[in-house]
Amino acid sequence: MRVLFMAGLLAFSGTAGAGDRGHDYPTHERVRYVYECMATNGGRSFGNMYKCSCAIDYVAEHLPYEKFVEAETYVRGRRARGERGGVLREGERAESVRERFQALEQEAY
Numbered sequence: 298m299r300v301l302f303m304a305g306l307l308a309f310s311g312t313a314g315a316g317d318r319g320h321d322y323p324t325h326e327r328v329r330y331v332y333e334c335m336a337t338n339g340g341r342s343f344g345n346m347y348k349c350s351c352a353i354d355y356v357a358e359h360l361p362y363e364k365f366v367e368a369e370t371y372v373r374g375r376r377a378r379g380e381r382g383g384v385l386r387e388g389e390r391a392e393s394v395r396e397r398f399q400a401l402e403q404e405a406y
Contacts, residue, residue: 368398
């Protein structure tokens with residue numbers, strides 16, 4: 298069952314034959330994004346898998362992978378505690394990157 302689910306996930310992730318359609322994201326990053334997206338949006342279902350795999354394809358078309366990593370870092374860093382986490386939680390750069398990434402995700406959905 299898990300193998301079939303992963304095969305379906307990869308088939309809809311757009312990584313095979315993507316060519317010039319978008320920026321080259323590693324397959325494991327696309328799969329991780331889809332799994333997290335599905336968990337956030339109600340769990341594993343074909344509808345969620347399709348929606349979330351289309352969302353990462355859209356993000357990949359509009360954002361180079363390096364910028365995606367930076368945006369994910371700031372989004373995840375929002376939950377970081379302590380002084381060191383302040384760099385990821387606060388500041389103009391953190392807010393700006395987070396806002397742009399979240400707006401792009403909203404467009405994708």
